[in-house]
Amino acid sequence: GENVEQHPSTLSVQEGDSAVIKCTYSDSASNYFPWYKQELGKRPQLIIDIRSNVGEKKDQRIAVTLNKTAKHFSLHITETQPEDSAVYFCAASDGGGGADGLTFGKGTHLIIQP
Amino acid sequence: EPEVTQTPSHQVTQMGQEVILRCVPISNHLYFYWYRQILGQKVEFLVSFYNNEISEKSEIFDDQFSVERPDGSNFTLKIRSTKLEDSAMYFCASSETRGGGTPLHFGNGTRLTVT
Numbered sequence: 455g456e457n458v459e460q461h462p463s464t465l466s467v468q469e470g471d472s473a474v475i476k477c478t479y480s481d482s483a484s485n486y487f488p489w490y491k492q493e494l495g496k497r498p499q500l501i502i503d504i505r506s507n508v509g510e511k512k513d514q515r516i517a518v519t520l521n522k523t524a525k526h527f528s529l530h531i532t533e534t535q536p537e538d539s540a541v542y543f544c545a546a547s548d549g550g551g552g553a554d555g556l557t558f559g560k561g562t563h564l565i566i567q568p
Numbered sequence: 569e570p571e572v573t574q575t576p577s578h579q580v581t582q583m584g585q586e587v588i589l590r591c592v593p594i595s596n597h598l599y600f601y602w603y604r605q606i607l608g609q610k611v612e613f614l615v616s617f618y619n620n621e622i623s624e625k626s627e628i629f630d631d632q633f634s635v636e637r638p639d640g641s642n643f644t645l646k647i648r649s650t651k652l653e654d655s656a657m658y659f660c661a662s663s664e665t666r667g668g669g670t671p672l673h674f675g676n677g678t679r680l681t682v683t
Contacts, residue, residue: 488671490611497659497674498611543611555601555613555624556672 456481458546460559468567473534475562477544478526486547487520487527488556493540501542502529531564539566570594572675574660580681581650589645589678591660600643601661601672602635604628611659617643618666650682 457480467473479487485506490498504511504518504527511518515534520527531538541563545556573592581587593600602614616623617635634646643662647654657679661672 486670497676499674500671503671545611555616555626557613558611560610 456484456546456557458544458557458559460544460562462562463560464563464565466565466567467534469534469536471534473529473531473538473564475529475542475544475564476526477528477546477559478524479546479557480525481546482522482525484546487518488545489516489518489529490543490545490558491540492543492561498543534564534566536566536568539564572660572662572673574658574675574678576678577676578679578681580683583652583682584649587647587650587680589647589658589660589680591643591645591675592641593643593660593662594673595641597662597664597673599623599663599666600635600637601663602645603659603661603674605657605659605677607656614645614658647680650680652682655680655682 458477460477465473488503489501491501492498502513502516502518504520506522509520515532517530518527541561543561544559547556572594575590579587600617603611604614605611612628613626615625615629615635620637632648636644657677659677660675663670663672
């Protein structure tokens with residue numbers, strides 16, 4: 455099955471700086487890569503996603519890049535703000551059989567220092 | 569914006585007892601899921617459900633677990649005989665089409681504490 459590795463586990467940046475979170479996946483047939491933001495005690499919320507036919511996608515301060523050859527994808531947050539503090543999870547679909555379940559990374563605790 | 573709703577928000581039970589966690593998916597969604605998150609760890613897939621049957625399940629989803637859609641709106645997860653290690657946050661999710669390539673919408677979760 456799919457295996458998703460995520461780094462770093464904790465990331466502390468100054469307010470206004472950029473943050474980058476990286477993930478790798480193992481199943482070359484995976485074709486869908488969402489990113490979720492989870493605030494303490496709350497549900498994961500989708501913030502951006504990318505499909506394997508696209509190399510980059512941007513939504514205001516958030517961007518995701520995908521390198522299919524290397525099987526890695528990254529989340530970029532620019533001009534970070536205090537409300538960006540949360541745990542971020544990457545995920546990948548196990549597209550080998552059109553499987554339903556998402557495989558999540560272990561999460562990155564992003565801390566924005568004022 | 570429509571949401572996935574889950575009840576209860578917190579459930580405390582004794583080891584060996586049965587629990588039922590309830591979910592109301594978004595009304596026009598066809599695929600339903602249960603995920604589990606042990607405190608401080610990643611979100612783990614348990615099971616997906618489509619057309620009144622299980623579509624896929626993970627290794628975690630053993631014989632102690634079952635799912636059901638008892639009516640047109642509810643989707644339930646039953647744990648037959650709870651163990652201490654079942655303590656976790658359980659998230660229900662739904663999607664319009666198959667989750668492999670479409671956004672999942674999560675509920676707020678049920679925190680299950682097994683004592």
